[in-house]
Amino acid sequence: MSEVPQSRRLAQCICAVIWCLLSAGPIFGFAALKPILIDEHVYEHACDVSSSSMSMQTASILSKPAEFFVTADSTAKCTNQDLKLNMMFTVGAMVTNVSALVIGRSLDIYGPKVCGLLGAFFLSLASVIFIYARTISAAASFIDPYILGYGFLSLGGPFAFISSFQLSNAFPKKSGIILAVITGAFDASSAVFLVYKIFYNKSNGVFTIANFFKVYLVVPLFMMLAQITIMPSESYKATAKHITVTSEDENSPLLESDASSSNARPLGRRDSIGDALRQPYEEEGQEQLVKHAGGIFGVLHGHSARYQIATPWFYLMVLFTIILMLRLNYFVATIGSQYAYMIDLESAQKLNKLFDVALPLGGLISVPFVGLFLDNCSSVVILTTTLAISLTIGVFGLFGNYAAGVINICLFVVFRPLFYTVVGDYCAMVFGFDTFGTVYGLIMTISGALNFSQTILDKLTHTTFDMNPIPINLILLFLTIVIGFSTVAYVKVQARALHESK
Template sequence: MLFTEVSSSKRLIQCTCAIFWCLLSGGPIFGFAALKPVLIKEHVYEYLCDIHTISNNDDITAKCTAQDLKLNMMFTVAAMLTNVSALAIGRVLDVYGPKACGLIGGFFLYLSCFIFIYSKNLAGTVIDPYLIGYAALALGGPFAFISSFQLSNAFPKNSGTILAMITGAFDASSAVFLLYRIAYNKSFGSFTLEKFFMLYLFVPTFITVAQLTVMPSQSYQTAINNELCANDAETGHHTVSPVNSATATTNTNTETTPLISESLSSSSATTTAINRRRDSLGDAIKQPYELEGEEFIAEHSGGVFGVLHGYSAQDQMKSWWFALITLFSIIMMLRINYFVATIGTQYEYIFGDVKLADNLNKFFDIALPLGGLVSIPFIGLFLDYCSTMMVLSILLAISITIGVLGLVANYGLAVIGVCLFVAYRPLFYTTISDFCAKVFGFDTFGTVYGAVMCLSGIFNFGQSFLDALTHTTFEMNPAPINIMLVIATCIIGGATLGYVYKSTK
């Protein structure tokens, strides 16, 4: 559907609605560090602790190892589902459209609310209401969030701004549980989980009403894509988009051709060009790149733009480009989610002071949503004007720096580490999507990017194993795990940078 088929006022309302619900539901699960103290005060999983072995009397840290591991498992499962669902969501968006995607998101958010509302009644039964409720919240957010991407084409000249606002709203949504914790403390514990989620029912209701009234049933497409579709209907065959067509021609006469030949056959490129289907996610992010111009992107990307454009997703996923960026994403995401889930317990051990660790945790709760909002405009400029090699190098350097700072028992350095982390997190996610768009292209973006996120999510379940090791083998000392993660980051990051450098030399 062309944006010109819908009035500008209605498109503005659609964008406003999407940004609003992304702000409230995009990724609230990542505010787990703020929610965890409330769960402890609400005695969630406290039944796992033997009253004679309770290790502390404060109300901001878990009463025993079993409770702490169970609470952290809530976030581990939720973070895994958020990423694993990306591939399925992309497929639903392609086949059934954004309205169906949004309604499914609303359903999972409803499910989460009702499970938490009746959690005390369900506790002790065959199901774990807190784990399932948080998992449903983790599924509802991405469905609602990803279905909003196509709105970037609602105003093509401002597509980059719209995408930035939607992404910024997603980052800021981690503040939902921060605001809840503040309200909970102000109410002296009377604003319980059940009451909060009764209030939160407004969010899935808003999404459902908006989807049924003002939101489009079909994804907005660029004018170029519609002209191609019309041309296909007249001629009876599929056509390669101008961006990919030009890229394929350029690559034929450059040094990048041998790189493609080593891992992919030229015959698959031809087959893909004939059998290509439109990718809704790829089409959503395509417009900002088209506005920048292919020559500009090729010049500033350092040689990676168009390397695998025109090949099938299957062939692209057999290449070293896909394998290395997936490994890179796995280790980076593992470190990010492990830090979010365990920041309180890590610094409680490092500082040897519960109150000092709690102060840092509170600072982190505020900095996490703000970091995403503040850094989004700068990240866009950074990705536009720096080569992919430089972007990956800086990302790796920041990651290693955060890891090293996390080993030092100094409050000032810990604050610096948190500040770096909250800027690094949105940079990481944006870099991976930008890398996939430039290297693999827009026609397979949803499948390839979804596969990277899906595999990263699956392997991130290993976070629970690392958490268990910290609690048992290392007796709450986070240093051994953090050192192992830093070493793994150096090895995988170095291999990825080495391949990109060699391939674009």
Template sequence: MGKVSLQLIQVICAITWCLFAAGPIFGFAALKPILIQEGVYSGLCTPVDGTALLANASNLVPLKEGSLKPCTAQDLKLNFMFTLGAGTTNVVALLVGYVLDVYGPSVCVFAGSGFLTMGALSLALSSKISFFDPYITGYVLLAVGGPFVFISTFQLANGFPNKSGTILALLTGAFDSSSALFFIYRLIYQNWMPSLTLKKFFTGYLIVPLFIFVCQLFIMPKESYKSLGAVQKLEIEGLDMNGNLPEGEDGSRIIPDETERQSLLSSHSNVHPVLSNDSRRKSVWENYVEAKLEKKTKGIFGVMHGYSASEQIKSPWFVLMLAFVIICMLRINYFVATVRSQEEFLLGSHKLALKVNSIFDVALPVGGLVSIPFIGLVLDHCSTLTAIILVSSISLVIGILGLIPSFSLNLLGIFMLVAYRPFYYTVVSDYCAKVFGFDTFGTVYGLLMCLSGIFNLGQSVLDRSTHTTFNMNPTPINSILVAVTAVTSTTLIVYVYKESKAREERMQVFEQMETTTKTTPEAPAEESAQYGTLNAS
């Protein structure tokens, strides 16, 4: 079997397992009705709760041990299960990055398949487990296994340098689509096979971690792992970690005009050192591409390159983005966990709430998948600041639409949310790579996700306040979240704008000085030779 054929099979295997294992926990809105119907945590409800529910909601049909509408204690417990799972997924990102860097992708994938196996077994054998909570434990284990098997696939983009962006888009699309797993389960359960209990479903799900284990053992690459920073560098710059074109590239797509090259390199060298973090002299391609990116991003690219991870984490560039990420993630996960109850209160109809919930279950995986190509176009043609402004604006519009008791406007907000979710995550990772650099990307981005995951555990506090303090009215909590989003996003945008403007002005001063003096610094001989070789090719 040829090298390309094997690499193609590896990509297909990775996309397949990501579809089933990367992030199924985010399909919680579709799984929740099954959990209620199966009587999960129904023991927390008192007889009074059940009587009140059925008496005040004559349109509901009693199902098994409870009704489609859970009591407050049951609802809070189920929502907490998702809150803990979603938070764990982000917290574990830092651990995944460490395992990848130290032990490589094989160990990472094997660990992920192990967590998925334990999670599925915990949920499948829940009726026989009494010494710990099998539902929360199982859901959290699935949440841990997802990042391990998903993030470890990014390295496959290096197998197709010309198509690295496409490979990453396909993997990300598979991650977004994995939330459809529970939606498909719900369709089968409610329409064709009501006997497909949680025990049967998760027993059958064990084939997924087995498939992952077998693929990693016999098909996936064992060596040549590249760090997450290397993947980001290839995606953004089109160069490898040594600053050169990947093997098999001829460089024709970025051969610069000589005058433009000298102008960019001279102004760039006045702002940045010519050495990388590992004291390696940057190649001419690297300096040229980074100068182009700095100009395109209006000075944002490279602003924290060369600093240690600790210095970067203490900077406003990290702190302000962290505040923005926390509030955005909190809003997304809060809505996913409570979509039905929110819509029921706003629309005043249980049937309409069910309809919205059903539409959301379909839109979440499909919308994310459809939006991926457009996300690439936005990042390719817009500056980093523009992308942040777009993310912030869309986030605020979604929040405002969620405050209005209108079926059509709420539906519009949902369609925007499912497209916004992958856009938001992509912009954040793109920001981290361009601002902090590729050498520290795994640490900085991993910590960003980890801290936001920890803070998102506070979602249970918001949920409890909605149930108790505000009598199921989601408007007060959502209003506060929208207001905080406005504050954090505005602060981030203003800071980035001021800093980029100041750096852009310095770049213009250097360019004017070069034009006035009519002098062009000569490139080092070794770089000139390399440029000549590449240009000739």
């Protein structure tokens, strides 16, 4: 690393922050994009007033005023249009999370430059598809350019974001800060569509989606040029002593003879994600980490990923991640329709606008507080608090009250970055860094794939429950209680047992 000038490393970090800010996760700003899609008549062809396809709209009107599906700032014209629009976000969120394992392995094998270039390619492809969406629809009606474009946008972002992790080791003494800034840029990237929405409204609809993506093409072009000119081909490696607990250091009965010592790890790009995330933990020192983990640090360090994923430590966290991620994404996709039903259309639009601003802002504001929380609390306390906040959000989501909606949104935007950080912190503490890319990627992949069930929940809300979101929210809340308490109880019991055995 000493061969790379400091100015070049600084430029690399700045470039990564810029493209993460513009491309890492704009799909999560769907609540801001959806009104524009409606205004541009996307999927409006799915509405047929003269046919039975409008029967669900009629059923909805029985419990809500007719204005619910009337053209407005954030409301679809019919059930079919609303379901198709929400499907865009469902597919996008699924692709983002399912791709984590593939991207992680690609980074480990091919390095950050290749991953960055792939990210630029998928973002370019997404932009071109959106630019020519109407032409594609007219030429090939069996192709849905909006879902296809949103899918590629969802794939390009993680390639750009995950390949930037290794830059935390460009300045080892500042690695924690760099990771925090990159993560903050990811959270703030949901504001991309909010900014677009502002310009769209000011232009009175002239700045169409096609025109926006013509401008957005600058982002992948910038990424491509940066990767070719100044970005590293190899991942920066942590230089401090590895703190992975090996079989010789650990007396835990879970370790078996097939466990592989981290010190025997072959050289190369392998585990570049783990190397990127290793440095901030190493700076704390092993003694501090063991204290911080509350007894669970190192419990499965040194084991193969195959062994780790066969334990309750893994599959309980998978279930915990699935249910929380499902609730998060369901809320993002349906916030407008939920509050339109529970309160009224005007209040729903106000809450939707608040959410558009609060989502990226909450991510940025919460970064230092999340760091302090993770640094000063045990893993059991962290998981318990995460569960408690999630349940509180679930309860507030049952009240058809504007004040409750504001509180719910404020809690949600702080909880979202906390949740994703907690999952990563748990994986580092329990599974270690040498298998981090595989294990964490697998958790996110499984969770993302099963989050496609959000479409079922969305359809049930529109049909069976006549747009009433409370039954689905109650079901999700109940599952969170069962899975959450099971996970926390297991970790707490194991932590106590491990502490007593030492």
